[in-house]
Amino acid sequence: MSVTASPPAVGSFCLHRSHRGTARVRMAVRSNAVSVAPILTKLQKDCATPLPVLRHVADAMAADMRGGLAVDGGSDLKMILSYVNSLPSGNEKGLFYALDLGGTNFRVLRVQLGGKDERVIDTEFEQVSIPQELMFGTSEELFDFIASGLAKFAQKEGGKFHLPRGRKREIGFTFSFPVKQTSIDSGILMKWTKGFAVSGTAGKDVVACLNEAMERQKLDMRVSALVNDTVGTLAGARYWDDDVMVAVILGTGTNACYVEQVDAIPKLQGPKSLSGRTIINTEWGAFSKGLPLTEFDRDMDAASINLGEQIFEKTISGMYLGEIARRVLLKLAEAGALFGEAVPEKLTTPFILRTPDLCAMQQDNSNDMKAVESILYDVAGVESNLSARKIVIEVCDTIVKRGGRLAGAGIVGILQKMEDDAKGIVFGKRTVVAMDGGLYEHYPQYRRYLQDAVTELLGLEISKNVVIEHSKDGSGIGAALLAAANSQYEHDF
Ligand code: BGC
Numbered sequence: 001m002s003v004t005a006s007p008p009a010v011g012s013f014c015l016h017r018s019h020r021g022t023a024r025v026r027m028a029v030r031s032n033a034v035s036v037a038p039i040l041t042k043l044q045k046d047c048a049t050p051l052p053v054l055r056h057v058a059d060a061m062a063a064d065m066r067g068g069l070a071v072d073g074g075s076d077l078k079m080i081l082s083y084v085n086s087l088p089s090g091n092e093k094g095l096f097y098a099l100d101l102g103g104t105n106f107r108v109l110r111v112q113l114g115g116k117d118e119r120v121i122d123t124e125f126e127q128v129s130i131p132q133e134l135m136f137g138t139s140e141e142l143f144d145f146i147a148s149g150l151a152k153f154a155q156k157e158g159g160k161f162h163l164p165r166g167r168k169r170e171i172g173f174t175f176s177f178p179v180k181q182t183s184i185d186s187g188i189l190m191k192w193t194k195g196f197a198v199s200g201t202a203g204k205d206v207v208a209c210l211n212e213a214m215e216r217q218k219l220d221m222r223v224s225a226l227v228n229d230t231v232g233t234l235a236g237a238r239y240w241d242d243d244v245m246v247a248v249i250l251g252t253g254t255n256a257c258y259v260e261q262v263d264a265i266p267k268l269q270g271p272k273s274l275s276g277r278t279i280i281n282t283e284w285g286a287f288s289k290g291l292p293l294t295e296f297d298r299d300m301d302a303a304s305i306n307l308g309e310q311i312f313e314k315t316i317s318g319m320y321l322g323e324i325a326r327r328v329l330l331k332l333a334e335a336g337a338l339f340g341e342a343v344p345e346k347l348t349t350p351f352i353l354r355t356p357d358l359c360a361m362q363q364d365n366s367n368d369m370k371a372v373e374s375i376l377y378d379v380a381g382v383e384s385n386l387s388a389r390k391i392v393i394e395v396c397d398t399i400v401k402r403g404g405r406l407a408g409a410g411i412v413g414i415l416q417k418m419e420d421d422a423k424g425i426v427f428g429k430r431t432v433v434a435m436d437g438g439l440y441e442h443y444p445q446y447r448r449y450l451q452d453a454v455t456e457l458l459g460l461e462i463s464k465n466v467v468i469e470h471s472k473d474g475s476g477i478g479a480a481l482l483a484a485a486n487s488q489y490e491h492d493f
Pocket of ligand 1: 253256
């Protein structure tokens with residue numbers, strides 16, 4: 001039997017059970033255990049996303065976009081001005097750095113850009129995982145960690161990377177949390193998401209926090225662009241393809257940005273961009289209208305550190321799908337005796353089952369589903385027979401299908417809003433939606449459900465014009481390109 005193990009970016013795990021000791025048991029199931037069937041049927045009903053539900057979500061997304069563009073706080077969607085008014089042209093030249101903080105890892109990257117002919121001459125990056133304690137520590141600790149990683153990386157510069165004499169190294173800082181931008185190189189953190197609860201950053205300019213940490217490290221670099229990861233992805237993808245109009249991240253968290261006409265942004269005061277366009281960071285993770293939610297979603301939300309917030313994110317993104325499935329399996333074990341007479345203790349641990357585990361289980365197409373058995377045992381201490389494994393897969397599929405289809409509906413909501421404002425702008429020609437994030441990249445079923453929903457909503461003809469495309473690691477290069485475009489030094493690109 002062969003099983004595709006998930007690639008490291010979404011986590012890896014051992015497919016072979018190390019030893020089959022006795023799984024620790026928390027409690028016996030209720031003696032009057034009900035059958036699993038009604039619980040599963042209710043789950044499937046509550047998670048269902050038939051076309052009218054998708055349409056409603058797409059329409060509500062478009063309406064919330066308008067609300068958020070009208071006035072700050074006008075809807076769940078913050079519709080943040082990115083101050084990115086022109087996208088990369090391909091002419092950018094020179095050495096630029098990017099720093100990416102957005103989830104469980106932080107990345108540093110340098111790129112030597114060679115203009116139209118040479119494009120990306122060379123690029124190097126390093127990735128470091130963020131120690132768990134830093135996600136709950138102080139702002140200084142987190143930024144010191146980042147700045148010291150950047151300092152070490154900068155010291156190793158050589159080879160094809162070259163900075164003209166007398167210049168500072170410039171950085172594009174991708175900071176993937178809701179930030180109220182105050183200019184292209186400054187912005188105030190509104191709140192943390194994705195399980196971060198660092199004290200002392202909310203309400204502060206995150207570029208100032210980084211600058212202070214760089215000073216402490218005696219690192220003389222300048223942040224020339226502060227961007228969200230969606231914005232970096234859009235810029236990175238646009239560098240290669242002029243038809244890119246939207247970028248979506250589906251990873252630990254989720255978000256989307258798109259190219260908007262400045263005339264369609266009533267809340268935009270002061271001078272408008274020369275190009276007549278700008279990028280809007282929707283922060284769609286906070287969307288909440290018309291979503292098909294279950295008791296498991298509500299319980300997970302109630303137990304979260306950001307109660308009532310990021311509901312779309314909690315329904316469709318990688319941080320949460322595994323946890324929703326775990327909650328369902330726990331109920332099936334307790335009330336329905338899914339795994340026999342006892343409930344394995346590990347299954348009661350929040351977040352023990354991760355989305356990469358669901359993904360790996362769903363790749364097991366064998367008759368005996370041995371890989372599913374191993375994963376369930378290794379990860380959640382669960383002993384399963386074949387029929388229980390089949391039910392587990394049904395649970396995973398139900399949660400993943402809902403997530404993928406709702407993400408697809410969100411994308412259609414954005415495209416629809418753009419098209420309604422200017423007929424033909426997206427549906428009348430080739431339009432690319434650049435996608436990135438581990439969930440999208442590594443979960444084939446999720447990707448397929450997303451695409452299906454887009455096709456169902458748009459119809460076959462129009463959906464031929466909408467290309468949903470993976471743009472791998474575009475966000476790092478994108479941030480560096482935006483640093484180039486906003487360089488303090490003279491440039492002719
Ligand atoms: C953040 C966004 C980010 C997204 C994807 C969300 O939790 O609020 O700013 O773009 O995750 O990383």
